[in-house]
Each structure stands twice: as C-alpha cells, then as structure tokens.
Amino acid sequence: MKTPSNYLTIRITLIFLIIAGSLNAQDINRIVKNDYSRSSDRKILHIPDIQGYETLKGDFHMHTVFSDGHVWPESRVMEAWREGLDVIAITDHIEYRPHKDHIVSDHNSAYEVAREKALAQNIILLRGTEITRDMPPGHFNALFIDDVNPIENEDPMKQLEEAARQGAFILWNHPGWASQQPDSTIWWDMHTEILDNGWMHGVEVSNSGEWYPIVLDWCREKELTVFSNSDIHAAIDFDYDLSLANAHRPMTLVFAKDRSQTGVKEALFSRRTLGFFGNQLVGPENLILDLFNASVIVNTPFMESERKGKKVKHIELENPTDLTFILVKDEENGKNKDLIELNPHSEIIIIIPANEDTANYRLVNCWSGSNDHPVVRF
Ligand SMILES: [Zn+2]
Ligand SMILES: [Zn+2]
Known part of the structure; x- marks a missing residue:
C-alpha cells in the first residue's frame, strides 16, 4: 500500500534522476574512460646533498x-x-x-x-x-x-x-x-x-x-x-x-x-x-659516512634507564630519506649480531650504555671494500 511518504520518496528520486541525467549527458559516440592508466608524475628520491655537492x-x-x-x-x-x-x-x-x-x-x-x-x-x-x-x-x-x-x-x-x-x-x-x-x-x-x-x-x-x-x-x-x-x-x-x-x-x-x-x-x-x-x-668510506650523517638525524638521549643492573641511555635515530641503513653494534667480542634496521622515512630508538661516550655501529648494508663496512658513532 502506498502512503503519502512513499509518493514523496518516488518524486524526489525522479527529480534527482532527471538532474543527474542532464548533468551527465553523455555522448554515446565517444566516452573518455580511465582504466587504471598511470599518472604521468615523477617520483622523487630523497637522497641528501653532501660536502656542498x-x-x-x-x-x-x-x-x-x-x-x-x-x-x-x-x-x-x-x-x-x-x-x-x-x-x-x-x-x-x-x-x-x-x-x-x-x-x-x-x-x-x-x-x-x-x-x-x-x-x-x-x-x-x-x-x-x-x-x-x-x-x-x-x-x-x-x-x-x-x-x-x-x-x-x-x-x-x-x-x-x-x-x-x-x-x-x-x-x-x-x-x-x-x-x-x-x-x-x-x-x-x-x-x-x-x-x-x-x-x-x-x-x-x-x-x-x-x-x-x-x-x-x-x-x-x-x-x-x-x-x-x-x-x-x-x-x-x-x-x-x-x-x-x-x-x-x-x-x-x-x-x-x-x-x-x-x-x-x-x-x-x-x-x-x-x-x-x-x-x-x-x-668510498668518506662518501658513505657523509651521506649517513646528512641523512640521519640523531636526537640526543631523551632518557636514561637501567637494563640488567646497568645504566643505559635512549637515543632516537630519524631517517627522512629514501636510503636504508642497517646497523650492527660493533663490539670487541663481536658477539652482538643483532641487526638494527633504519628504514626510509622512519625512526628507531637505540639503547647504549650510559657510561660509554660513544657507541660504534657498523653499517652492514654499506660497503667500502669487499670486507669493509663503515662505522658510525653516537
Ligand atoms: Zn650492456
Ligand atoms: Zn656488456
């Protein structure tokens, strides 16, 4: 059974269809379509300048x-x-x-x-x-x-x-x-x-x-x-x-x-x-290190805490570039093989002993010789 409110809905729908139809009047001879075509833009690779170059x-x-x-x-x-x-x-x-x-x-x-x-x-x-x-x-x-x-x-x-x-x-x-x-x-x-x-x-x-x-x-x-x-x-x-x-x-x-x-x-x-x-x-090692330093923002320790009875400090590393840096703590016993991945456009927190002035990390995805990875210090 049709109620007045049903009639109203039908009338509004009809008016809408007429307006929509006139706005979208399509040429049945040719319609421009866009089936997943690629945009013609250029990708920007963010890699910083170094040494004034x-x-x-x-x-x-x-x-x-x-x-x-x-x-x-x-x-x-x-x-x-x-x-x-x-x-x-x-x-x-x-x-x-x-x-x-x-x-x-x-x-x-x-x-x-x-x-x-x-x-x-x-x-x-x-x-x-x-x-x-x-x-x-x-x-x-x-x-x-x-x-x-x-x-x-x-x-x-x-x-x-x-x-x-x-x-x-x-x-x-x-x-x-x-x-x-x-x-x-x-x-x-x-x-x-x-x-x-x-x-x-x-x-x-x-x-x-x-x-x-x-x-x-x-x-x-x-x-x-x-x-x-x-x-x-x-x-x-x-x-x-x-x-x-x-x-x-x-x-x-x-x-x-x-x-x-x-x-x-x-x-x-x-x-x-x-x-x-x-x-x-x-x-060359100097180019890799300068590129690392130009790429990675090292935020000074923002807190100290204790790990296994030893004081440690927390440091943020921020990488706004399209480069990746994979770090491994460079320790004398060479036991630490934990990979720290600093991916493009991301940030990580590293934790280093509070009593060490600098902590050394090897950039294991960067090579200056067949067996040489440049070392960065924080
Ligand atoms: Zn070729
Ligand atoms: Zn060739």
Missing part, C-alpha cells in the same frame, strides 16, 4: 632497439624521468646489433633520437657507447664522446684509444659477468695495460642483478670510480617491480658541483660516486 641519480648503462634492447630511445628518457633520475647514458653495443636489418642507423642514432626528449624532460643525456669484446678486455662504456662512429674498429685497444682521444670517461662493465669470467672475477694483464694507458677511469661494481665485492678493492687500489648500472634491455618495469615501496633500478649516485653535463663529468673523474642497488650503498 648536489647528489644526482644516474644510470650510465642502458640499451635500446639500436642494439639489442627492446625499447625506443625516447622511452628510456621517460622511464628515467619517472624514476627520478637526473642523468643517463644510452650505451648501445657497437659490435652487437641484432636489429640492424630492420633499423637502419649509425652508432649515434640512439642518442640523436633521444636528445630532444631529454632536453624537454630536463634529463642530462650523455652520448655513450658500449665497446663489446670477448674477455679480455670484455665490455667497456665510453661516455661524453662526440662521435661514436670512429670508435668502431677491429682492435679493442684502438677503440679505447679513440674514445680517450675524444675525452671519454671509460668504465669497464660487468667485470664478473659469468659468461665472460665463469670461474672468478679476474683482473687481466690487458687491464693493467689499459689502465696504464689512461683508458680506464671506472668500473661497474654492480650491474643489473649482480654485484662484485672484490671490485670495490680494485677501485681503492687502482683509483677507479665506482658504478652501479642497470644495463637494462627490456622496458624498466618489465625487469623491476617499481610499484613496490622503495623499489628502484640499480643506480650510481654522483656528487656533482652542479646539475650539468660538465658537473657530472668532473664528479666522475674525481671519483665522487656511490653505487646504490637494492638497499645497499657501495663506494
């Missing part, structure tokens, strides 16, 4: 369809922009170009295709190439070159010489790649010759899914710049799940006088870089 995020090793990659050069720029990178080098192989019957080009084409997009996105794009030889000497990236074409040569030494003549920064890529060094990561006599000629300035400590701790020792002994690069061939989020919290490609942090190509080049030749892959940081 700007901290730039770089990837100095990537491929496109112009060698054996699966991606067009402009897409490499857009991937890097979305991930918050500042500087990239497209380094297609000179000697290995499986798509060359379909893509007619020379060795500068990938750079030239990507250049406008890089300018438009404010990404520093370096002209680069990968000299791709059997071991020894293996693969080398030449960066900041003027012209890739003359670097094509039968003789790898002539290739490196030509790159150096163009003022290149040259790095040895994936020195421990199992396809080329199946038994161990070996430094060959030929590498000494290349180094002595001034044709090697850096080396990849980390490349795509692997890293080579021993190479950190080479960097210290032979004064080489540390790199961590993606060597990406597929689309970046084909290989990395960048939707995960804190996920990022392997990258090289560059501490540059300014955010420019000249700034990057000066920093690379001055060895001011750290490798950053997963939650690991690798490279």
